[in-house]
Amino acid sequence: MRxxxxxxxxxxxxxxxxxxxxxxxxxxxxLGSGLRLWESRDELLDRFHLEVVPSPSGVTHHxxxxx
Numbered sequence: 001m002r003x004x005x006x007x008x009x010x011x012x013x014x015x016x017x018x019x020x021x022x023x024x025x026x027x028x029x030x031l032g033s034g035l036r037l038w039e040s041r042d043e044l045l046d047r048f049h050l051e052v053v054p055s056p057s058g059v060t061h062h063x064x065x066x067x
Contacts, residue, residue: 007035014044022048022064 003013013019024037038044041062048064055061 007037010037017047019064020066022062024062024064026060026062028058028060 003010003019010019041050044050044064047067049067051063053061053063
């Protein structure tokens with residue numbers, strides 16, 4: 001199943017422990033203020049493995065999968 005939505009929706013699924021894998025693409029562009037998915041990606045490392053993959057375009061892919 002794919003989960004779409006904003007930060008609030010994704011945080012609800014993470015808080016309910018219903019996420020097994022997650023791919024987050026982070027762009028180096030600041031578009032103003034808004035909600036953060038996390039304060040630090042490290043806060044998810046107690047439940048998830050993490051691989052960070054940079055791309056030549058400047059986008060960084062954060063791949064999480066359940067431990």
